[in-house]
Amino acid sequence: MLIEIAAQTDIGRRKKKNEDSYGVFREDSSDLTFFREGALLCVADGLGGHVAGHIASKLAVSFMKDLLRQPPPPTDELGNCDPLPAIKAAIQRANENIYNDNKAQNLIESKKPMGTTLLSAVVTPRKVFIGNVGDTRCYHIRYGEIIEKTEDHSWVDEQVKAGLMSKAEAESDQRRNVVTRSVGTHPEVEIDTYTWHVVPGDSLLLCSDGLVNMVKDSEINKLFRRRRSSAEIAQRLVNMANENGGLDNITVIVAYISPSLGRRLSLWWTTFFMHHGKKVLWTLITLILCGLSFAAGRFAALHGF
Numbered sequence: 001m002l003i004e005i006a007a008q009t010d011i012g013r014r015k016k017k018n019e020d021s022y023g024v025f026r027e028d029s030s031d032l033t034f035f036r037e038g039a040l041l042c043v044a045d046g047l048g049g050h051v052a053g054h055i056a057s058k059l060a061v062s063f064m065k066d067l068l069r070q071p072p073p074p075t076d077e078l079g080n081c082d083p084l085p086a087i088k089a090a091i092q093r094a095n096e097n098i099y100n101d102n103k104a105q106n107l108i109e110s111k112k113p114m115g116t117t118l119l120s121a122v123v124t125p126r127k128v129f130i131g132n133v134g135d136t137r138c139y140h141i142r143y144g145e146i147i148e149k150t151e152d153h154s155w156v157d158e159q160v161k162a163g164l165m166s167k168a169e170a171e172s173d174q175r176r177n178v179v180t181r182s183v184g185t186h187p188e189v190e191i192d193t194y195t196w197h198v199v200p201g202d203s204l205l206l207c208s209d210g211l212v213n214m215v216k217d218s219e220i221n222k223l224f225r226r227r228r229s230s231a232e233i234a235q236r237l238v239n240m241a242n243e244n245g246g247l248d249n250i251t252v253i254v255a256y257i258s259p260s261l262g263r264r265l266s267l268w269w270t271t272f273f274m275h276h277g278k279k280v281l282w283t284l285i286t287l288i289l290c291g292l293s294f295a296a297g298r299f300a301a302l303h304g305f
Contacts, residue, residue, distance in 0.1 A: 013246030019046030098184025
């Protein structure tokens with residue numbers, strides 16, 4: 001499966017430690033048996049201010065990677081498979097193990113045991129299967145427009161749903177980073193799942209709330225409308241979050257699904273021109289001037305000037 005993926009993580013401008021973790025596991029990953037074509041993408045955001053949030057996020061991604069060594073999901077008579085039960089089971093295992101680590105360290109009774117958000121997506125040629133806990137978010141983008149996104153499990157999001165707070169108020173509320181679900185802080189965890197149908201040319205954006213709280217959806221839309229590679233978009237998103245304040249760690253994964261040959265050539269040319277445009281332009285100008293000078297000299301010689 002042709003899929004162009006780029007990932008970036010950044011500490012931001014205010015934090016002293018990066019508690020985000022991510023994983024990009026493709027068809028060439030070792031010991032892969034779970035799927036033939038596609039990728040497993042994960043983003044985890046360790047709970048800020050909690051004990052060892054950075055360790056919890058790394059453990060969560062590690063447990064999701066173990067999914068790759070499992071047998072492929074069973075298929076129906078049409079050859080379709082559903083990896084969501086396996087994704088949910090992997091997230092539950094991560095929750096159980098991190099929770100048990102908390103118990104072993106006598107952290108359960110404390111106000112801030114080790115915990116993390118966790119978003120995992122299995123990308124296949126026709127569908128994307130997602131499991132989500134917390135306020136790490138996934139966007140489904142087509143033709144530069146966000147057509148779907150995951151639901152955040154945050155305090156302000158619940159207030160908006162209950163009609164107790166407007167979206168504008170939620171965006172500026174200082175409690176917008178308080179999550180209502182997390183991996184590792186309780187013996188059981190509720191997991192949201194999604195299945196999105198994708199077509200060639202679609203894009204996915206997985207990101208921690210360090211991007212979501214700093215960059216508006218309209219700005220994300222605008223960026224994806226431009227002809228940029230996944231690596232350039234990922235870097236630009238991180239830069240935008242920092243330019244807007246960089247209040248938290250920032251992690252993004254950008255994936256183009258089966259980009260067409262025309263798009264790949266266009267992205268290559270755009271990237272090449274961005275990095276070498278001035279040099280190419282001056283070379284062309286020099287060649288043109290040399291050509292004109294040579295032609296003028298030949299013309300003068302032939303006519304006796």
